[in-house]
Amino acid sequence: MASVSFFIRGKILDKESTVWTRFRDKKIDIKTPVPYLKCKPKDWKDGKCKLNSKKVSEIDSETINVRLLKLENEILSKYQSVKPEIDLKEWLELVIVPQKMKSEGLNYSDDVLSFFDVYIATKSKSVSKSTIKKTNVVKNLIERYVLDKQSKKRTFTNLKFKDLNNDFRIDFENYCQEQQYKVSTTYRNLKFLKMICKVAMSFDIEVNRHVENWRFEVEKAGRNSPKSIYLTLKDLEKIEESDMPHDYLENAKDWLIIACFTAQRVSDYLRFTSSMIVTDNDGQEYIEFVQQKTNAKMQIPLLKKVKAILNKRQGEFPRKISDVNLNLYIKEVCKIAGIDDKIYNGKVQTIEREDKSKITRKVFAEYPKYELVTSHIGRKSFASNFYEKIPTAYLLNFTGHKSENQLLSYISKTDIEKAKSTADVFANLGY
Numbered sequence: 001m002a003s004v005s006f007f008i009r010g011k012i013l014d015k016e017s018t019v020w021t022r023f024r025d026k027k028i029d030i031k032t033p034v035p036y037l038k039c040k041p042k043d044w045k046d047g048k049c050k051l052n053s054k055k056v057s058e059i060d061s062e063t064i065n066v067r068l069l070k071l072e073n074e075i076l077s078k079y080q081s082v083k084p085e086i087d088l089k090e091w092l093e094l095v096i097v098p099q100k101m102k103s104e105g106l107n108y109s110d111d112v113l114s115f116f117d118v119y120i121a122t123k124s125k126s127v128s129k130s131t132i133k134k135t136n137v138v139k140n141l142i143e144r145y146v147l148d149k150q151s152k153k154r155t156f157t158n159l160k161f162k163d164l165n166n167d168f169r170i171d172f173e174n175y176c177q178e179q180q181y182k183v184s185t186t187y188r189n190l191k192f193l194k195m196i197c198k199v200a201m202s203f204d205i206e207v208n209r210h211v212e213n214w215r216f217e218v219e220k221a222g223r224n225s226p227k228s229i230y231l232t233l234k235d236l237e238k239i240e241e242s243d244m245p246h247d248y249l250e251n252a253k254d255w256l257i258i259a260c261f262t263a264q265r266v267s268d269y270l271r272f273t274s275s276m277i278v279t280d281n282d283g284q285e286y287i288e289f290v291q292q293k294t295n296a297k298m299q300i301p302l303l304k305k306v307k308a309i310l311n312k313r314q315g316e317f318p319r320k321i322s323d324v325n326l327n328l329y330i331k332e333v334c335k336i337a338g339i340d341d342k343i344y345n346g347k348v349q350t351i352e353r354e355d356k357s358k359i360t361r362k363v364f365a366e367y368p369k370y371e372l373v374t375s376h377i378g379r380k381s382f383a384s385n386f387y388e389k390i391p392t393a394y395l396l397n398f399t400g401h402k403s404e405n406q407l408l409s410y411i412s413k414t415d416i417e418k419a420k421s422t423a424d425v426f427a428n429l430g431y
Helices: 064-081 088-096 114-125 130-150 166-178 183-202 209-213 231-243 247-260 306-310 324-336 375-387 392-399 404-409 415-428
Strands: 002-006 016-027 028-039 278-279 285-290 296-300 343-352 359-369
Touching: 002 064, 016 064, 016 088, 016 343, 028 064, 028 088, 064 088, 114 130, 114 183, 130 166, 130 183, 166 183, 231 247, 231 324, 247 306, 247 324, 375 392, 375 415
Parallel strands: none
Antiparallel strands: 002 016, 016 028, 278 285, 285 296, 343 359
């Protein structure tokens, strides 16, 4: 249950010290100052000022204790209504000092597109680059939607948060369908917009009450639902045993094997060098590095498949290559290795519309598996191949995920494969 308490850090008994607030809820525990409230340590006890009549200034109508009580109620009330999902400390600071945003020269209004810029300005230092990139993607989509509305209806000027009702949602979904977006993509973008609405509410911007009840449930998987792509251990054997006709393909093949036996993102494994290899007192070798996306320090065991590639290359990793070229080359590698099962999934293609304009969209159909292979497949393959074979805690040590729920999003096994894995586990136990 969420709770708010107040304390002071000053040690000099007769010198005024700034009051701090502490907000806690489950795994959340953040502290931030209340710059306009001060009290001397000698006058402070159990989260309150002992001088019941003490005010911030002579003209102030409320005592410090009254303001603390009101602030506590406001924090808890806004937390329950807004449920901020990211950057809780900044949210708390803005509840305590709502003028902070204006004092930093940031203007915000109830215009949705304008607020996207405010969000980017306030979050640029506290969220990942991928979140900022996603913000711009959703903003650009809504901007195109607004332009489309303006071209069809002259009285339509801009989109405000109070306009985001269920009628808007239906109209926006229809627009996205016309633009040939997948339903799941549209839902992801609406879900992100809902998060932006929560941030706007924390700044006391009026948001249509319909937003709070938006739900995003895609129909259960059917026959033509996309199948997640990963390379099985048998696929990897075929790739290892296949001779490549060119050196650049052999180089790409080795990077693909490394990706599938280190479980790292392409932004990390393409940076691997022999200088990152460390050895413990028992002679076990590890790759030690910092993940680029999460800034997490990693130390993963150097597995035999990776060692074999290093031995083949005099202790060095394969030649450096761009992720763009790697994406192209590993498709060729997998084609040569015969990884050609037909799988229903999407490929990014340029589509010509009726008005002859062109758009880039993911087109879903049955494709040979090698056409669907990308540089990210190594991470999914590792998680899928070793899930249920090794304890989940050890698997998390490899992938760097913080929870099993995050890891499960990478598990790409079908129900039949999961059932077979379960049967194998019990068979090995003698049941």
